[in-house]
Amino acid sequence: xxxxxxxxxxxxxxxxxxxxxxxxxxxxxxxxxxxxxxxxxxxxxxxxxxxxxxxxxxxxxxxxxxxxxxxxxxxxxxxxxxxxxxxxxxxxxxxxxxxxxxxxxxxxxxxxxxxxxxxxxxxxxxxxxxxxxxxxxxxxxxxxxxxxxxxxxxxxxxxxxxxxxxxxxxxxxxxxxxxxxxxxxxxxxxxxxxxxxxxxxxxxxxxxxxxxxxxxxxxxxxxxxxxxxxxxxxxxxxxxxxxxxxxxxxxxxxx
Amino acid sequence: xxxxxxxxxxxxxxxxxxxxxxxxxxxxxxxxxxxxxxxxxxxxxxxxxxxxxxxxxxxxxxxxxxxxxxxxxxxxxxxxxxxxxxxxxxxxxxxxxxxxxxxxxxxxxxxxxxxxxxxxxxxxxxxxxxxxxxxxxxxxxxxxxxxxxxxxxxxxxxxxxxxxxxxxxxxxxxxxxxxxxxxxxxxxxxxxxxxxxxxxxxxxxxxxxxxxxxxxxxxxxxxxxxxxxxxxxxxxxxxxxxxxxxxxxxxxxxxxxxxxxxxxxxxxxxxxxxxxxxxxxxxxxxxxxxxxxxxxxxxxxxxxxxxxxxxxxxxxxxxxxxxxxxxxxxxxxxxxxxxxxxxxxxxxxxxxxxxxxxx
Numbered sequence: 001x002x003x004x005x006x007x008x009x010x011x012x013x014x015x016x017x018x019x020x021x022x023x024x025x026x027x028x029x030x031x032x033x034x035x036x037x038x039x040x041x042x043x044x045x046x047x048x049x050x051x052x053x054x055x056x057x058x059x060x061x062x063x064x065x066x067x068x069x070x071x072x073x074x075x076x077x078x079x080x081x082x083x084x085x086x087x088x089x090x091x092x093x094x095x096x097x098x099x100x101x102x103x104x105x106x107x108x109x110x111x112x113x114x115x116x117x118x119x120x121x122x123x124x125x126x127x128x129x130x131x132x133x134x135x136x137x138x139x140x141x142x143x144x145x146x147x148x149x150x151x152x153x154x155x156x157x158x159x160x161x162x163x164x165x166x167x168x169x170x171x172x173x174x175x176x177x178x179x180x181x182x183x184x185x186x187x188x189x190x191x192x193x194x195x196x197x198x199x200x201x202x203x204x205x206x207x208x209x210x211x212x213x214x215x216x217x218x219x220x221x222x223x224x225x226x227x228x229x230x231x232x233x234x235x236x237x238x239x240x241x242x243x244x245x246x247x248x249x250x251x252x253x254x255x
Numbered sequence: 256x257x258x259x260x261x262x263x264x265x266x267x268x269x270x271x272x273x274x275x276x277x278x279x280x281x282x283x284x285x286x287x288x289x290x291x292x293x294x295x296x297x298x299x300x301x302x303x304x305x306x307x308x309x310x311x312x313x314x315x316x317x318x319x320x321x322x323x324x325x326x327x328x329x330x331x332x333x334x335x336x337x338x339x340x341x342x343x344x345x346x347x348x349x350x351x352x353x354x355x356x357x358x359x360x361x362x363x364x365x366x367x368x369x370x371x372x373x374x375x376x377x378x379x380x381x382x383x384x385x386x387x388x389x390x391x392x393x394x395x396x397x398x399x400x401x402x403x404x405x406x407x408x409x410x411x412x413x414x415x416x417x418x419x420x421x422x423x424x425x426x427x428x429x430x431x432x433x434x435x436x437x438x439x440x441x442x443x444x445x446x447x448x449x450x451x452x453x454x455x456x457x458x459x460x461x462x463x464x465x466x467x468x469x470x471x472x473x474x475x476x477x478x479x480x481x482x483x484x485x486x487x488x489x490x491x492x493x494x495x496x497x498x499x500x501x502x503x504x505x506x507x508x509x510x511x512x513x514x515x516x517x518x519x520x521x522x523x524x525x526x527x528x529x530x531x532x533x534x535x536x537x538x539x540x541x542x543x544x545x546x547x548x549x550x551x552x553x554x555x556x557x558x559x560x561x562x563x564x565x566x567x568x569x570x571x572x573x574x575x576x577x578x579x580x581x582x583x584x585x586x587x588x589x590x591x592x593x594x595x596x597x598x599x600x601x602x603x604x605x606x607x608x609x610x611x612x613x614x
Contacts, residue, residue: 152346155307156402158333159340160360160409170359174350 037230040207041215044123046238048198048211049191052130056187059131060138061180065168067139068146086136093132094200101128101201123209126202130194134187141183145176185246189239256283257413257445261303261313261323276300276310276469285439286446288456288477291466292492297449300466301415304447305340306333317412339406339444341416345398347390353377353401354386360405372408380404380434396427400434407442414438414446420455432458453493457481465489486612490539496583497540501609503532512606518556519577524609537612542571542585544608548601555603558582574600 067079085093101107101119111119119125149172157167173180195213202209204218212231219228260279267273276296280287289297302308304315304322312325317338322331347356357376361369377383380400385393390401399419406414419435420428436459439446450456456463457477465473465480473485484490487498504521505514511526517538530536548555558574561581565571570591574582584602 150344150346152342152344153348155305155333156340156342156346156405157348157359159305159336159338159411160405161334161363162359163334171348175348 037227038206038215041210041212042231042234044126044210045192045212045235048123048126048130049188052127052134052191053184053188055127055131056134056138056191057180057184060135060183060187061142061173063135064139064142064146068143082139083136085132086140090194090196091200094129094197097128097132097197097201101125120201121203121205121209123202126194126198126209126211129197129201130191133190133194133197137187137190138180138183141179141186142176145179146172149175181246181249185242188242192235192239256281256318257304257447258316259300259304259313261300261310261315263299263303263308263310274469276303278464278466278469278471279313280464280471280474282445282447282462284443284445285461286435286448286459287462287464288460289447289449289464289466290451290453290456290460290492291472292451295466296469297451297466298417301340301417301447301449304336304413305338305415306331306336320412337409337412339409339411339414341402341406341414341419343418343421345390345402347398347402347405349390352387352389353382353393353397356390356401356405357408360408363409376404376408395423396430399423399427399431403434403438407438407444411444414442414444416446416448418449418451420450420452428454429458435459465492467492483610484539484612487537487539490610490612493541495539495541495610497542497545497581499538499540499580499582501536501538503527503530503534503536506530506532515609517604517609518580520556522554522604522609523606525606527611530611538609539612540582540604540608540610542583544605545582545584546603546605547572547584547586547590548603551601552603554606555601557599557601559599560597572600574602576602 063078063082067075067082088096098120099105101111103109103112103118103120108119111117119128153171153175154167157171162170193213194211195217198209198211199214202211204210204214206215206218210218212235216228216231216235219225219231258281261276263276265271265274274294274296276299278296278300289300291297299308303310306322309330310323310325313323314325315321315323317336320337321327321329322336323329347353348359351359354373354377357373358369361372364372374383377386380403382393382397382400382404385397390398393401403416403419416435420431423431432455435446435448438444439459439461448455448459460477463473463475463477463480464471465485467486467488472489473480480489481493484493484495490498499517501522501524502516503513504516506526507513508526508528513524513526513530515522515524515536515538517524524538527536551557556576558576560572561575562573563570564573566585568585569588570586572584572586574584576582582602584600
């Protein structure tokens with residue numbers, strides 16, 4: 001995968017050039033002037049992961065509900081497609097996404113019509129990559145959790161006159177909260193760490209689409225050990241912190 | 256009042272035999288007990304009434320509302336049926352306190368009214384003290400009362416209880432029966448109670464539907480069904496263990512007596528309406544209606560002990576009697592010591608103990 005990435009960057013020669021220029025000038029958006037470190041990749045990663053996790057959460061729970069409760073033709077196909085991002089190599093997934101959201105694709109054109117910009121090689125594309133990775137984690141966990149809720153509780157709520165909507169929000173979802181919190185944390189962590197797919201569709205544009213994982217790779221490659229170490233440590237700390245927080249939540253929300 | 260007629264067919268599966276539910280009944284105010292062995296279709300009937308399962312055909316009418324009609328294609332959702340359901344495992348929402356469980360049920364009521372109703376029900380069901388606790392923090396009996404309170408707070412037109420006594424200790428079962436008897440007066444909601452516990456059936460049942468193999472084999476007052484079961488299968492559900500062939504020799508309706516050839520001897524029995532001299536009857540005898548006696552005489556017969564089973568109330572003896580008839584007798588505790596030591600015993604068959612299967 002790492003061998004492929006420089007080639008991938010090479011797909012956009014102008015951007016590669018732009019990167020060299022910005023690298024040499026060491027221009028950052030928001031870091032303290034007396035610090036040599038560029039913190040932009042970290043903020044970008046956190047922002048991308050946050051947004052992607054939120055979208056995965058909503059979409060994942062919706063898909064899980066549909067897969068768990070409705071029977072329709074093509075359910076197995078949907079199930080397989082949703083799980084695919086877990087199994088496909090990241091570059092292969094990236095290639096598919098590039099085709100799917102590229103400038104000439106319907107999605108790409110729709111995006112351009114709506115926001116007057118292209119989608120690929122922007123940080124929004126990184127959100128797409130992370131979301132696609134996060135959804136299967138949430139769908140699989142949430143569906144198993146939804147199915148594990150005692151059927152009689154749902155039946156009881158129905159005999160008490162609760163609509164399916166109220167039943168879902170007041171009974172089913174709270175009872176599956178723990179699994180879903182755990183899956184959300186995984187999705188967030190997965191999204192922080194995404195490399196291959198993000199590189200394929202968002203590229204490696206410092207100050208614009210260079211996420212922390214990619215910045216670490218670049219730093220190591222260019223011998224910037226200081227940046228690499230700093231980012232590695234911060235990412236590790238953030239990840240450990242999140243997992244710790246999630247574990248704590250799981251034990252305190254116990255009803 | 257609930258009037259129901261339903262059929263449901265299940266094809267034989269890999270691990271299950273084919274099963275047909277085909278029942279028709281009505282139930283008024285009071286407790287109607289659905290009694291029968293596991294797998295006879297009792298719970299399936301409840302599920303069809305509540306709307307969790309859909310019959311293949313039939314019609315269900317609750318008061319003046321049509322809940323299901325196979326021909327017209329009507330099938331109301333459980334939310335619209337107005338049936339309260341008390342589940343075997345209580346199905347209290349585990350993430351809500353008892354009070355929150357009741358509030359959830361009462362959410363359609365206006366706020367002040369809701370608050371008042373919830374408090375009223377908590378008091379009525381003696382769980383006000385535990386209202387702030389979660390279901391896993393209260394006892395089985397409290398959970399039970401909580402789940403009945405939750406079902407009744409929405410003022411259902413029909414209350415369905417699925418094996419409510421299962422898993423409760425004997426004293427708690429008594430409490431439950433008392434509660435159900437009281438509710439009959441207070442809430443006046445027709446109640447269907449599924450059970451395979453004969454104690455429960457007699458303790459609370461006004462009417463009884465005896466289920467056997469997907470059908471209602473017999474219906475009536477519990478006492479009447481007990482006195483004249485319709486078939487051997489039904490009789491066995493009630494604990495009848497001895498089945499004897501008899502021939503009617505004499506009939507005396509004026510004195511409510513008959514003479515029977517039974518166990519190679521002559522016995523006095525009650526008058527059996529509808530039978531003629533020379534008829535062959537199947538008699539069923541309950542083990543606790545027979546008496547072990549010291550010597551022979553009228554309506555007595557000797558038997559050889561073939562087995563003994565210890566029971567809390569004494570000893571159950573299995574005897575072999577003339578004509579290779581197996582007879583089971585319950586010997587009370589006071590007598591059991593002497594009876595258990597003997598190989599051969601005299602047993603008295605009181606005339607009233609000789610029940611016929613209703614043909």
